[in-house]
Amino acid sequence: MGYGRKIYDEACKKLERSRREAESAAARKAEDFYRLCPEAREIKAQMGANACGAARAVIQGGDVRKALEGLRDKGLALQREYERLLSSHGLSPADLQPPYACPRCKDTGFADGHMCQCLKQMQRAMAFEALSMxxxxxxxxxxxxxxxxxxxxxxxxxxxxxxxxxxxxxxxxxxxxxxxxxxxxxxxxxxxxxxxxxxxxxxxxxxxxxxxxxxxxxxxxxxxxxxxxxxxxxxxxxxxxxxxxxxxxxxxxxxxxxxxxxxxxxxxxxxxxxxxxxxxxxxxxxxxxxxxxxxxxxxxxxxxxxxxxxxxxxxxxxxxxxxxx
Ligand SMILES: [Zn+2]
CATH class of the missing domain: 3.40.50.300 (P-loop containing nucleotide triphosphate hydrolases)
Structure with missing residues (x-):
């Protein structure tokens, strides 16, 4: 493989743009949803805090296993509530996911420690285009x-x-x-x-x-x-x-x-x-x-x-x- 540094860098930049666009589109959609349903924003914030709780439980010591189980149950309950709110607005969790061009690597160009097909294909197309000029x-x-x-x-x-x-x-x-x-x-x-x-x-x-x-x-x-x-x-x-x-x-x-x-x-x-x-x-x-x-x-x-x-x-x-x- 050797399309050269220039083509590789350009392809990575293109992927990064695509990733940012997908993520900001998802953020905009979530924002629209929270405006309609402020409760959901509150629950989302609790979900974040709950996730941080796991690290805290480990650091604080004590019965870590019990603490983690409690956090997990709470996390699941929050998740269920969040999904219920979504569906009451006619949405599913997938609707708020970033619309990546390549779901496999989430537009990062790498998946499972290997270069994703999408990045290879993009470089191939760019090399072809550069030569066609x-x-x-x-x-x-x-x-x-x-x-x-x-x-x-x-x-x-x-x-x-x-x-x-x-x-x-x-x-x-x-x-x-x-x-x-x-x-x-x-x-x-x-x-x-x-x-x-x-x-x-x-x-x-x-x-x-x-x-x-x-x-x-x-x-x-x-x-x-x-x-x-x-x-x-x-x-x-x-x-x-x-x-x-x-x-x-x-x-x-x-x-x-x-x-x-x-x-x-x-x-x-x-x-x-x-x-x-x-x-x-x-x-x-x-x-x-x-x-x-x-x-x-x-x-x-x-x-x-x-x-x-x-x-x-x-x-x-x-x-x-x-x-x-
Ligand atoms: Zn990919």
Whole structure:
């Protein structure tokens, strides 16, 4: 599990708001009831005092058991009277309970010493939403990946069918120590689509995914280089890219060339590799071009440690546009 601190904190804040709202709604309801039935307020106060009596009895010593039994009987009698007053106003005890969004954990996020499903689900939704803001995650599912576009070329069709199967399998078995993948091939053959389909499945499983184009990462890395101490906290992008469970680096080679970014990308790829963390890189550069553009050691990391998937076919975006024209 690793959606990251930011998402966890946000989810906890959201739960806390929900808990406070539920509790103040219950307090308002009780107040309405006491206005109609001042006796009930009196009894509620006695119930509170009675509960404190138990501690007092223990501290004072004497026949504690007898004292506690007396307090218990009194407590039960007060409870019965309170319920009678409620029902005489057409209410039940449940009506004055706070209307928690999650009755199991009472909107605390934890139940029986474990993180509640509601908090897990909330983090999953937030992670999905955060990623969807810069990627068409909902459109890019395995179900929506159509092999029809590759049918005109039997070789491409077979290859893409194998790639789709491999990606589905990878997503189904995804873990924090899965292998890394290199999607290679011309633009418009579904590299982004399939990497996002994997991202969606990884998020569903509770993993923290960072997705972005090499261009957008390059801009963020450069900005942080010159803007240390800025409001976005220095080195945020770099540390996120290094530490996330799954990094998806899209369109490697389309970013503006920079020695600094090249070194930073090598460092990110290498650190993740040493830590055994999976990375998915897509590029339309050949291995030779990768070596020329970055470095021999960068290309050899990819060649040595990444499972390579070679995308074939005609630009499906072009075919899709033709179909609708
Ligand atoms: Zn819950």
């Amino acid at each position: 810069n990627a068409p995650l909902e459109k890019s599912t395995f179900e929506r990946f159509s092999l029809d576009y590759y049918k005109s070329d039997p070789r491409a069709f077979r290859q893409m069918e194998n790639i789709l199967t491999a990606c589905k399998d990878y997503a189904a078995r995804f873990r924090s120590n899965s292998s890394s993948l290199l999607f290679r091939g011309p633009t418009g053959l579904g590299k982004t689509h399939l990497s996002l389909a994997i991202a969606g499945k990884a998020i569903e499983k509770g993993y923290g995914v960072v997705y972005g184009s090499a261009q957008s990462f390059a801009v963020a890395l450069e900005r942080e280089r010159f803007d240390r101490g800025g409001p976005d906290s220095p080195g945020d992008t770099n540390s996120q890219l290094v530490s996330c469970d799954l990094l998806i680096l899209d369109d490697l080679g389309t970013e503006f060339p920079s020695q600094y970014v090249n070194a930073a990308l090598y460092n990110i790829v290498n650190t993740r590799m040493l830590a055994g963390k999976p990375t998915i890189i897509s590029t339309n550069l050949s291995m030779q071009e990768l070596e020329q553009r970055y470095s021999q050691r960068f290309a050899s990391r990819l060649a040595g440690y990444y499972g390579m998937l070679e995308f074939l076919g005609t630009d499906v975006r072009f075919l899709r546009a033709q179909q609708y024209s």
